[in-house]
Amino acid sequence: MxxxxxxxxxxxxxxxxxxxxxxxxxxxxxxxxxxxxxxxxxxxxxxxxxxxxxxxxxxxxxxxxxxxxxxxxxxxxxxxxxxxxxxxxxxxxxxxxxxxxxxxxxxxxxxxxxxxxxxxxxxxxxxxxxxxxxxxxxxxxxxxxxxxxxxxxxxxxxxxxxxxxxxxxxxxxxxxxxxxxxxxxxxxxPLRERREEIISLIFDITKEMNKKYDMNKRFTPAMLAWLGQQEWKGNIRELRNFIEKAVITSGEDEINLEIDGEDFEQFSEKRMKETTLQKYMESIEKEFIMRMYQKYPSSIKLAEKLNISQSTANRKIQKYIEER
Missing domain, CATH: 3.40.50.300 (P-loop containing nucleotide triphosphate hydrolases)
Incomplete structure (x- = not known):
């Protein structure tokens, strides 16, 4: 041996x-x-x-x-x-x-x-x-x-x-x-066939990387939208590597579409023809509310955690959870 x-x-x-x-x-x-x-x-x-x-x-x-x-x-x-x-x-x-x-x-x-x-x-x-x-x-x-x-x-x-x-x-x-x-x-x-999970993964992996490197980075809504639309041929491993690199290399706590000097204008123009900023924001909010509601499954708990009123929490639940 x-x-x-x-x-x-x-x-x-x-x-x-x-x-x-x-x-x-x-x-x-x-x-x-x-x-x-x-x-x-x-x-x-x-x-x-x-x-x-x-x-x-x-x-x-x-x-x-x-x-x-x-x-x-x-x-x-x-x-x-x-x-x-x-x-x-x-x-x-x-x-x-x-x-x-x-x-x-x-x-x-x-x-x-x-x-x-x-x-x-x-x-x-x-x-x-x-x-x-x-x-x-x-x-x-x-x-x-x-x-x-x-x-x-x-x-x-x-x-x-x-x-x-x-x-x-x-x-x-x-x-x-x-x-x-x-x-x-x-x-x-593959991840491309379960896009509903991408935003949740981004939050979880970002939290993990922030803890690992003692940072407090976060992605802008536009960046979250962009990440959610990618194919991620390398699946979760590729997404994880991208997020880790972004957390390490970004000079600001808020990571935006100009990360790593890449030009996302062409992508943005294409997407803006297909949807509106409001729809983008709603898609991000929907994923976030769904994710948080699984952890805090009541309007009282959700409102307390998100620092919003109970009536607002109820509206979000009705809009994104109960409508399904």
Whole structure:
């Protein structure tokens, strides 16, 4: 095995962002999630890179009885092939050159009664696919160099942006393993197909970045409108990167359409032909009111939080919530 390289699981601490069920596709995703949270069944998350598969996995974990236990994320494509077996399954003392005294737990054991997400499952080497299949079937494993079985109690979630059926046909992914992890398959739509979520994501990510960099940045309504209209081919990851860059590079607390020296005049002219500023502002306000109403579901609480009168809060609720 050679000298061991220290690799740690990714312990996700990101907050669970609100997913708006008024998007039909995401509504179906949330419906499946609600049904499987406390079932001891392997879940397969499928979707383009950056759509939020890890976010969905954490949501499943946090909604389940396992939420008080560890949530461990492992990217199967990021760990060198020479190390991935020992990282996943652990090893006993003396199992190979450079092995720690006393041996080491693998990620499966470290997850305890919590959740282990195997991201980029399609990148798992064929020889380890056999071992993973055994783990899933027997709920136990054997460390490298060990001679006794270790019982497991963690929940396993697999995720991929690849077409596993094509990998199976190309003999790059075991058919028996595919059927074993494909018991509950959740297809997460790209961000361009769930635009209702973009504004909420912008607020959440901006809040996260402000906390991370000890800043107090915010986007202007025009900038929010522009962001909400983009395709975001890289999905949430691309949106997150854009917002982080904007928060860091903007010289003002209010981030506007001139960020990064880019010229948005052509875009603005095109959009102004299609809609009015009032409609733009209403679309932003609608998303904001819907988001806040989910957290403060009464006119009294909403009015207090937004520093508006209760009658105004009632009008907003009737206009944006009850009309739906």
């Amino acid at each position: 050679g000298n061991e390289q220290k690799l740690s699981p990714i312990l996700s601490t990101a907050p669970i962002n609100t997913l708006f069920p008024n998007n039909e596709k995401m509504g179906k995703v949330l419906d499946v999630i609600s049904k499987v949270t406390d079932l001891d069944v392997t879940v397969l998350l499928v979707g383009e890179s950056g759509v939020g598969k890890n976010r969905i996995a954490r949501m499943i974990h946090e909604m389940s009885k396992r939420s008080i236990h560890p949530f461990i994320e492992v990217n199967c494509g990021a760990i060198p092939e020479s190390l991935i077996e020992s990282e996943l399954f652990g090893y006993e003392e003396g199992a190979f050159t450079g092995a720690k005294k006393g041996g080491k737990q693998g990620y499966f054991e470290a997850a305890g009664e919590g959740t282990l997400i195997l991201d980029e499952i399609g990148e798992l080497p064929m020889n380890l696919q056999v071992k993973l299949l055994s783990v899933l079937q027997n709920k136990s494993l054997m460390r490298i160099g060990g001679n006794k079985s270790v019982q497991l109690s963690c929940r396993i979630i697999c995720a991929t942006n690849q077409n596993l059926e094509e990998l199976v046909n190309a003999k790059l992914f075991r058919e028996d393993l595919y059927y074993r992890i494909n018991i509950v398959k959740i297809i997460i739509p």
